[in-house]
């Protein structure tokens with residue numbers, strides 16, 4: 001059993017692949033073995049997360065996920081706990097494995113109750129797993145609500161009930177203020193939906209057990225890429241080795257966004273950072289950050305530079321985009337640059353032509369910006385973030401960084417998209433996206449392949465938020481930029 005962290009390197013498999021892996025594993029093992037292993041693993045993790053528990057409420061559903069719950073109940077009963085099972089299903093229609101486990105729970109003396117106990121020390125959600133096909137209703141919906149309303153921990157079996165394991169979409173996510181600490185023990189494969197969209201909130205800390213069935217020829221749907229390796233600087237290196245970044249943005253009233261991106265690029269190790277401001281009346285120097293070289297955006301020669309374009313660009317960014325798209329050696333497009341491109345077929349064609357000319361481009365949309373680029377709604381994007389990121393990457397010939405909880409990084413399709421596990425809601429504050437764009441710019445400027453540069457910068461950006469001390473002042477974008485690690 002393995003606890004998944006932001007440092008974990010692992011492949012993620014969709015439901016269809018998981019079903020094939022499960023069938024192959026089941027065929028190679030004596031009847032009923034997988035469910036017994038799954039139930040034992042649930043019982044072991046239950047004892048680890050709530051060692052002092054007495055009453056353990058196990059809510060079991062109508063399929064094999066419920067079967068895992070029955071099996072865990074039998075195991076916990078044997079170990080002296082007090083499991084109480086509520087079952088939302090029809091015994092006569094249980095799949096054979098689950099029916100055998102129901103019998104084993106009865107034989108062990110487990111209590112079956114029509115309603116949840118008055119209190120519990122741990123709740124186990126074994127209602128629905130990868131077989132969930134529609135929103136939860138009736139008793140299952142009630143029970144899930146009750147679990148999340150209490151302060152006792154919730155352990156989800158395989159997948160939090162109601163969560164789409166492929167996409168992380170869910171109609172049953174706990175309310176953001178829900179008290180219960182959450183854990184999820186997932187079997188056979190790690191599933192992408194646990195790590196993006198509503199998956200992070202629903203699953204909590206994810207544990208993985210391969211049930212003794214490692215190795216598969218199935219293609220992963222996505223990957224967890226783990227922490228980037230440190231890149232030590234050679235002693236004899238100089239600023240020319242770390243590239244020039246030119247931030248272009250900062251229309252009147254929005255200079256701060258461009259300066260934040262510049263500050264982030266600087267602290268992330270770029271050799272030289274220029275900031276081309278669109279505001280003609282902008283100051284000539286940023287006294288708080290005098291290392292930044294402030295220029296008129298139109299005067300910058302981008303042919304040897306990595307441009308970071310769009311931060312605080314407003315509508316004025318439209319006028320400079322044709323030159324930026326044509327001349328920047330490498331490019332990060334953010335915010336208003338993306339909005340301008342979404343509305344302009346000529347700019348879209350110019351963007352797509354960069355890939356044909358071998359010029360790397362990274363785009364960093366949040367879900368609404370992504371929706372504009374894909375001509376759909378933000379809800380459509382959030383309904384399948386992996387698919388949206390893949391579409392952006394292939395339609396525009398770019399590396400697409402779809403931001404948000406479980407940022408997705410998609411490239412040319414030669415490797416699966418990466419799901420990033422660093423970051424948290426401390427980043428939900430204005431300007432943190434500008435900081436990310438600057439950090440990616442600095443990584444690109446060192447000639448790293450665009451996909452790797454984006455992946456590494458996204459990981460580091462989120463890691464700053466994850467390691468921000470609990471008692472420290474709130475994480476502002478300015479502080480985030482100053483923490484940007486090389």
Ligand SMILES: NC(=O)C1=CN([C@@H]2O[C@H](COP(=O)(O)OP(=O)(O)OC[C@H]3O[C@@H](n4cnc5c(N)ncnc54)[C@H](O)[C@@H]3O)[C@@H](O)[C@H]2O)[C@@H](O)CC1
Pocket residue numbers: 022026034035038061062063064065066068095097127128129130131132133134135136137140157158159187
């Ligand atoms: N069969 C096996 O060998 C193993 C199965 N495993 C478990 O089995 C799970 C998959 O089992 P199933 O395929 O039976 O799927 P589920 O247990 O997720 O549930 C499927 C059943 O629920 C019904 N259902 C779906 N959505 C519903 C809703 N909203 N309201 C009411 N009923 C709904 C379906 O019609 C079907 O009867 C995995 O997630 C995992 O927990 C594990 O034990 C590993 C081994």
Ligand SMILES: Nc1ncnc2c1ncn2[C@@H]1O[C@H](COP(=O)(O)OP(=O)(O)O)[C@@H](O)[C@H]1O
Pocket residue numbers: 335366403404405406407422423424425426427428429430431432433434435436
């Ligand atoms: N709840 C969250 N969990 C993880 N990352 C988050 C969360 N909220 C925001 N972020 C990150 O913060 C950044 C916000 O970017 P963006 O929405 O463009 O903000 P802004 O335009 O104000 O700079 C993105 O990198 C995003 O992934």
Ligand SMILES: [K+]
Pocket residue numbers: 065125126127128129156157158159160161
């Ligand atoms: K479940």
